[in-house]
Amino acid sequence: MPEVTLDSPARRNPTLQPVIAGLVTALVGYTSSFAVVLTGLQAVGASPSQAASGLLALTLTFAVVAIGLAWFTKRPITTAWSTPGAALLAGAGGMNFGWNEAVGAFLLTGVLIAATGAIPWLGRLVAAIPVHLAQAMLAGVLLQLCLAPFMALSTIPLYVTPVIVVWLLFLKLNPRWAVPVAMAVALGIAGFTLATSPGDSVHGVSLLPHLEFAIPAFTLRAFTGIALPLFVVTMASQNVPGVAVLKGFGYDVPWRSSMLATGIGTSVGALFGGHAINLAAISAALAAGDEAGPDRSRRWIAAVSSGGFYIILGLASAAITALAAASPAGLLEAAAGLALLATLGSAASSALAEPRTRLSALITFLVAASGLSIAGIGGAFWALVAGLTIGALLERGRRR
Structure with missing residues (x-):
């Protein structure tokens, strides 16, 4: 992000700086994790065209929710799709869920999130889930996807090596942009394939933005295999940290209205293939911190502008999905794995930090990583x- 000096346009116009912060928030948030979302949606049965619809539905719903929450509360509340939730979907791909089953699970996830805001005891029940177990489950879910970049070195080395090299280079020069630039390189590689495909449809994906309605199907196995874990991961790894990030900058988040808004938004987006939306966690700092301007009372403008820029980026979802579909097999998963390495490290560190609960966390991690399926x-x-x-x-006796 450009430095703001005493004579810069952003300093002379106090509205410009939060708007620029909103642009950076949208660019970093979208480009650093869209590959994870596409990988997760396709793993649970979405066709490339349905995955493009889901990506657009997610972007539109969380953009509208962010604009609404920030506008009415005058706080820099930003929202996002559930990146850990998308990684969970990628791990659930071996269960052979049908797309309509997955959509039904997405809708139920939205109902659970909204109920957390509407029903106090449900919120307390979620808070009672041990954090180290939730983080261990997340780390186990992420493991296979995070191995993808290194496994791809043996199958598509000429394609994945430039992506990894650029990622490492930007980790040294400017870590915030390491994943977005690596994603751009991956899409550039895919672009060579796409450029040779005639017409306005590639690999079954229209290049024009579109939404595809999906009829939800409700099954017990999708509820236990997708909806419940997706709900837990989204709450523990996104919503709760999102509240903590904003509190760290001195902003209180209206929990009830935030959960109702994101839960309803998740349910609406589910009908078009979106898996879950939530409070932003990592990218939340971009709109709530000093980069959004010295006047804390005006930083909500950054959240509103991020929503507007997200909508613009969402209109490119179909084209991005077409590029991803045209990429060499394994390249998209490799890029998604690079995007999740930091999340894996943080989750594993948090899960195993306390010696007295390390065994239960380790068992949780291993079971989640194993791909176990029973009944x-x-x-x-x-x-x-x-x-x-x-x-x-x-471990209960040890704690006592």
């Missing part, structure tokens, strides 16, 4: 069950 229910659910059981049997 048609995926590993993320059983990981939490295993962690809670080990904690109750072996």
